[in-house]
Amino acid sequence: MMEKSVHSRRPTVNEVNEFLETASDFENPLELIREALSNSYDARAENVEIQIDELSDGRTRIRIKDDGVGMDADGLASFFDLGNSNKSNSIGYKGHGTKIYYKSDSVTVETVKDGSHYHAEMEQPWKRLNNHQLPEYQYQISPADEASFTKIEIVGFRSGDSFSSRKITYNRLDHYINWKTIGGSLAHRFDEDAHEMTISLELDDSLDRTQGTLSQSSRFKFPPKRTDFETTSDVDNLCKHYPKKILTVNVDGKEVQIEVVGFVAGKAAREELPTHGRHSSQFGVWLAKDHIKVERVNDVIGSDHEPSRFFFVANCQALELSANRETIRNKSDSVYSAVKAELRRFITRVTENEWYREYTEARRAAQQVRASASQSESIANRKQQLSLDGHKVPSNPPEVIASLAIYNETADSDIRVVDYEPGADANAILTVGEKLEAATLVVNLHEIFESELTVSELERIVCWSLGDLDVLCETARKGYFGHSIDFVTRGDQTSLVVDGEEVPIVELRSSLY
Amino acid sequence: MSDEVGEARVGELKTASMTLQTPHLLPVVNFYCGGTRNSLYGGGIFRTIKEFLSSHPETVHGRDYSEFFKGVMSSVAALTDFNITQERYLDYLGTPIRDRVEFSDFDGGLFVDSGGYKILQKGGLSGSNFDLNVSQKAVYGIQRAFGGDILVNLDSPLSPNDDYETRVQKTEQTAEYVREFLALTTREESRYLTIHGHNRTMIDRFLTTVEHTLNRPLKGTFDGFALGSLVPYKDDMGTLIEAVTAAKKELADRDLGDLPLHVFGISGRVLPLLVALGVDSFDSASYLHAAINGKYSTSLFDTVPLSQAIFDDCHCPVCETEALRSDMRGNTRYQKDVLGPVAVHNLAVQQFELKKIREVLQTGDQDRFRSYLEEMYRDRPASRKFAYRTINKTLEPYF
Ligand SMILES: [Zn+2]
Numbered sequence A: 001m002m003e004k005s006v007h008s009r010r011p012t013v014n015e016v017n018e019f020l021e022t023a024s025d026f027e028n029p030l031e032l033i034r035e036a037l038s039n040s041y042d043a044r045a046e047n048v049e050i051q052i053d054e055l056s057d058g059r060t061r062i063r064i065k066d067d068g069v070g071m072d073a074d075g076l077a078s079f080f081d082l083g084n085s086n087k088s089n090s091i092g093y094k095g096h097g098t099k100i101y102y103k104s105d106s107v108t109v110e111t112v113k114d115g116s117h118y119h120a121e122m123e124q125p126w127k128r129l130n131n132h133q134l135p136e137y138q139y140q141i142s143p144a145d146e147a148s149f150t151k152i153e154i155v156g157f158r159s160g161d162s163f164s165s166r167k168i169t170y171n172r173l174d175h176y177i178n179w180k181t182i183g184g185s186l187a188h189r190f191d192e193d194a195h196e197m198t199i200s201l202e203l204d205d206s207l208d209r210t211q212g213t214l215s216q217s218s219r220f221k222f223p224p225k226r227t228d229f230e231t232t233s234d235v236d237n238l239c240k241h242y243p244k245k246i247l248t249v250n251v252d253g254k255e256v257q258i259e260v261v262g263f264v265a266g267k268a269a270r271e272e273l274p275t276h277g278r279h280s281s282q283f284g285v286w287l288a289k290d291h292i293k294v295e296r297v298n299d300v301i302g303s304d305h306e307p308s309r310f311f312f313v314a315n316c317q318a319l320e321l322s323a324n325r326e327t328i329r330n331k332s333d334s335v336y337s338a339v340k341a342e343l344r345r346f347i348t349r350v351t352e353n354e355w356y357r358e359y360t361e362a363r364r365a366a367q368q369v370r371a372s373a374s375q376s377e378s379i380a381n382r383k384q385q386l387s388l389d390g391h392k393v394p395s396n397p398p399e400v401i402a403s404l405a406i407y408n409e410t411a412d413s414d415i416r417v418v419d420y421e422p423g424a425d426a427n428a429i430l431t432v433g434e435k436l437e438a439a440t441l442v443v444n445l446h447e448i449f450e451s452e453l454t455v456s457e458l459e460r461i462v463c464w465s466l467g468d469l470d471v472l473c474e475t476a477r478k479g480y481f482g483h484s485i486d487f488v489t490r491g492d493q494t495s496l497v498v499d500g501e502e503v504p505i506v507e508l509r510s511s512l513y
Numbered sequence B: 001m002s003d004e005v006g007e008a009r010v011g012e013l014k015t016a017s018m019t020l021q022t023p024h025l026l027p028v029v030n031f032y033c034g035g036t037r038n039s040l041y042g043g044g045i046f047r048t049i050k051e052f053l054s055s056h057p058e059t060v061h062g063r064d065y066s067e068f069f070k071g072v073m074s075s076v077a078a079l080t081d082f083n084i085t086q087e088r089y090l091d092y093l094g095t096p097i098r099d100r101v102e103f104s105d106f107d108g109g110l111f112v113d114s115g116g117y118k119i120l121q122k123g124g125l126s127g128s129n130f131d132l133n134v135s136q137k138a139v140y141g142i143q144r145a146f147g148g149d150i151l152v153n154l155d156s157p158l159s160p161n162d163d164y165e166t167r168v169q170k171t172e173q174t175a176e177y178v179r180e181f182l183a184l185t186t187r188e189e190s191r192y193l194t195i196h197g198h199n200r201t202m203i204d205r206f207l208t209t210v211e212h213t214l215n216r217p218l219k220g221t222f223d224g225f226a227l228g229s230l231v232p233y234k235d236d237m238g239t240l241i242e243a244v245t246a247a248k249k250e251l252a253d254r255d256l257g258d259l260p261l262h263v264f265g266i267s268g269r270v271l272p273l274l275v276a277l278g279v280d281s282f283d284s285a286s287y288l289h290a291a292i293n294g295k296y297s298t299s300l301f302d303t304v305p306l307s308q309a310i311f312d313d314c315h316c317p318v319c320e321t322e323a324l325r326s327d328m329r330g331n332t333r334y335q336k337d338v339l340g341p342v343a344v345h346n347l348a349v350q351q352f353e354l355k356k357i358r359e360v361l362q363t364g365d366q367d368r369f370r371s372y373l374e375e376m377y378r379d380r381p382a383s384r385k386f387a388y389r390t391i392n393k394t395l396e397p398y399f
Helices: A015-024 A029-042 A072-079 A097-102 A125-130 A172-180 A232-237 A266-269 A335-349 A354-389 A397-411 A445-450 A471-480 A509-513 B044-053 B076-080 B084-092 B114-120 B136-146 B166-184 B198-215 B235-254 B268-276 B285-291 B322-327 B335-360 B364-378 B383-395
Strands: A045-055 A060-066 A106-113 A116-123 A135-145 A149-155 A198-203 A213-217 A239-251 A255-263 A286-290 A292-296 A310-314 A417-422 A428-432 A435-443 A460-465 A485-490 A493-498 A501-507 B003-006 B009-013 B019-022 B022-026 B071-074 B109-113 B149-151 B190-194 B224-228 B261-263 B281-284 B293-297 B303-305
Touching: A015 A125, A015 A435, A029 A060, A029 A097, A029 A149, A029 A172, A072 A106, A072 A135, A149 B022, A172 A198, A172 A213, A172 A292, A198 B285, A232 A354, A239 A335, A255 A266, A255 A335, A286 A335, A292 A335, A335 A354, A354 B022, A354 B383, A397 A417, A397 A435, A397 A460, A397 A509, A417 A435, A428 A460, A435 A445, A445 A471, A445 B261, A460 A509, A460 B261, A460 B285, A471 A485, A471 B003, A471 B084, A501 A509, B003 B166, B003 B335, B009 B335, B022 B071, B022 B136, B022 B335, B044 B335, B071 B076, B076 B109, B076 B114, B076 B136, B109 B136, B109 B281, B114 B285, B136 B149, B166 B190, B166 B198, B190 B198, B198 B235, B224 B235, B235 B261, B235 B268, B235 B335, B235 B383, B268 B281, B268 B335, B268 B364, B285 B293, B293 B335, B322 B335, B335 B364, B364 B383
Parallel strands: A045 A198, A286 A310, A435 A460, A460 A501, B022 B281, B071 B109, B109 B149, B149 B190, B190 B224, B224 B261, B261 B281
Antiparallel strands: A045 A060, A060 A149, A106 A116, A106 A149, A116 A135, A198 A213, A239 A255, A255 A310, A286 A292, A417 A428, A428 A435, A485 A493, A493 A501, B003 B009, B009 B019, B293 B303
């Protein structure tokens, strides 16, 4: 029998795999920009310049320079380390963000802090990781009398299959910055001291030659306030700002705060915002963390209202993000459902607000105006069509009824529809003189047989034209559900003969032309 | 009125013989159903209610229920619910309710509805061996015989299916009753005018028709108004809110906004909102009907089947009395004695809530009233939007 022994062992981490996996979460080179902007913001930078160009060998080079506090040796370590973010209160999840840089051919960092200049380089990080080696970086320190800054250069970033760096354009990048990074932040609405950062973009001509550079603030701006409306055409320009609200919900005894701010706007007002792709897909209610919009939760709006009229950002620090910061990780938590429930209440307050209700009414009125404009246009078209063709060719039974009135005048007859029942086989009851008759009213006679209507009870048929004579002949030849069918013409009166019984046919066209 | 919070108001409703705290809920009580003079307490669950109301010793077990019956609603139509004979009918009318020995312990206010809806539907009052043609005069006679504190005219309520012509005709008919009502009643009596309609056009037309028929202004003529025809909309909060808002606006436009407004036959989840809109009193039989359907109220909004009720959670005198708890568990000979206490408990739940609303309003603090409404409707998505709409309409709007 063996002696009992106690052992202790520390679980190990395969560092290379850890880096590989973390870096693999990122697919889109724009995410690299997002991480860089967050870092610059944390470094209290006032200006960030982003330059993207293509090297002669076709690889993409991304350069980001900011005038933030810079990094020292520890800062660099934290930049390259995994899961070791040393910044308190910083944006990002467990220091994973910068590991996106490992998915490249080289990472170069140049930074100045406290009179020292650091130059760090990491060569072939992605290749090394894939060879199961942990990439290393070298750095040199030299004295500097410059103000602090940080400059990062990434060459040959590996995009996922779904994304090619060639798709980077000013439009796309600008849009992305506004909607998905700290560049579209609403933090300043809640914290007046939240600092402002100017973001400049410069793209190589090979990527986008539409403009030289682009510059924008990191503060998301709403379209101007316009809440008064008198005429229906004002409605599209309306924009009501909803001031910041801090909602508090209690989740399992813990207070969770949600910072909400936003606006309701008409189409034209929304167009004033930077846009990309389908404009409407940017609107609704966004959940945000660190004031960076993460996911839309338009189901909190309710089906009675169009999400595209709303833009609200609900920032909640209790939300947890997936490693690549693209989605919310703790969706099954009670926090997530409590936040959504509270937002649902918030949106109901918005939609039950008198202004919003009046606005909805005004929108309906505007739609009416448009509908009547298009109707009058279509009436004009129809009138014009008639003046060309003389008579309108009916396209449905009610129009046949209308033609019948004209026919009565022209042919000096008196056939009136006294009862019309769409969907019935014998869909009309006529008065012919004093007599009531069961009739089928169709545009073209052949449709009776194509639609397999019953014919045994018919006393008359009213049609615009006989239609497809082939169908009629074929029906006469083959018979029709056990009935013998024939067509006879006496003088100018054509009749359908069903089992020897004559059913007179009124063909409107023949007497009108 | 002593306090106003937005449109909501708290105050006292005074008549010659009684004072009620408003907003007030008047339970519907049928004083005359079954039984004889000596054994008046016939009539199933109604009888048990009457026992509570009149402090019948074996029923109340030493507790006091008068606070739930400070004001009650009774209808002229109640007379025929139990197919009485003419002799009994005459006996009932012989002595006013509060003067009858069997109700000598009851000193609450009595709002006597004309029962127009029921009466006109049936074409008259009918008993087992007599029929009574209904006229405003006959109805008023009964209201007086009951000893009512607040009387309303006979009316012809509107139904949602009525077409325009029918509505006009019913309104003219009601206006005619109102004319007779005024001729019959005196200024010493508290006279309420029934109002029918659920939007501004209908209510405006109604009031105009009445004014025109009376050929005198409504101001100075009536002591209050009672909004009717809303029972078919009892589950349609949007319509109820619109109707009350419309009535309030039309009355205010005619400089009648200071007079009390009663809403017929509505209670439950919409009550706090109607209070917010400025309704002063309500009547409802829902406490009874819920009990009859085996439902035990856990709040103004919620009920549970009686079998699942936990009486410990309630601090009403019914639930605190062991004998009545036993009754509610079904240990009685008659079903009425099971359901009667349930009904009174249900009523207590509603009265407690209304008392709470009065207390909030008495602070005169808009924020507290808003928080109260918010809390009330917080987790009720279907009614929440109406709560928010009401808050936006009557209190400082959200945005
Ligand atoms: Zn109770």
